[in-house]
Amino acid sequence: MPLNTDKTIEGSFQLIGGDFSIAGESSARLKSILTDLGVQEDIIRRASIATFEAEMNVIIYAAAGTLHYEISPRQIRITLVDMGPGIKDIDQAMQEGYSTAPDWVREMGWGAGMGLPNMKKNSDEFKIDSVVGEGTTVEMVINLP
Amino acid sequence: MKLEELEKLLQAKVVVDSDNLEFNIDSACSADMMSSVLYYHTPNSLLITSLTQPHVVRTAEIAGIKIIVFVLNKQPDQVTIDLAKEKHIPILVTPYCMYTASGKLFEAGLPGCLNK
Ligand SMILES: Nc1ncnc2c1ncn2[C@@H]1O[C@H](COP(=O)(O)OP(=O)(O)OP(=O)(O)O)[C@@H](O)[C@H]1O
């Protein structure tokens, strides 16, 4: 299905570490933007899941971050940049089931170690960069048909 | 499976009602880890969980899950209820534990998300 626009639409949301009260709000807003644009349902779901997992990681692990989206007729590009502890061993972090989430996070339902694998599974391109002590950047692209 | 049937099988109390007359789910999953839900869910399904925080509703919204069942009579707080209303995601509360609630629905013919 073609997008209801031939321009590129972009925007960003600020994320605050530790603020569970609005956790997922930015992803939900992106979801409604994609819905309004008439994007296919399964693509919206993939983009929303990938974004939500990335948003939750910023809220759980980082002090603050930005979620930026760019929707063109060809693809959805989602970039999350955070100021946080960074990830020492990215290969290890990408493994299904690997998690450093503390107990209080697990009690809230996070810390299965499936977030990064979920982001990768749901995006067509997935890139992650991290500098210990500075922060992490996740970039995901989902192609539009 | 329709809401009335779920309600009956689970001896459940409806905390947030459905406003969708065509409500009819075709699979279910049980989990307390939200990323597992996001990994294994299928659209048009039911989520059985023992967590009642608002981000469970968020997870359902993001995954396209149509109804949430809280086990062991866990009552969600007002924020969770309000969000569920806003997102049109009904909530049931059952006295059963997760195992029994899942078993009741499975026995009645509702398949799991993965082996649907
Ligand atoms: N933005 C981030 N900043 C710092 N560390 C991170 C970040 N994202 C992920 N990590 C690290 O990578 C690990 C794995 O992340 P992943 O999202 O796959 O699982 P999780 O967050 O632990 O659990 P889940 O996502 O299943 O709830 C985390 O436990 C954490 O140690």
Ligand SMILES: [Mg+2]
């Ligand atoms: Mg995670």
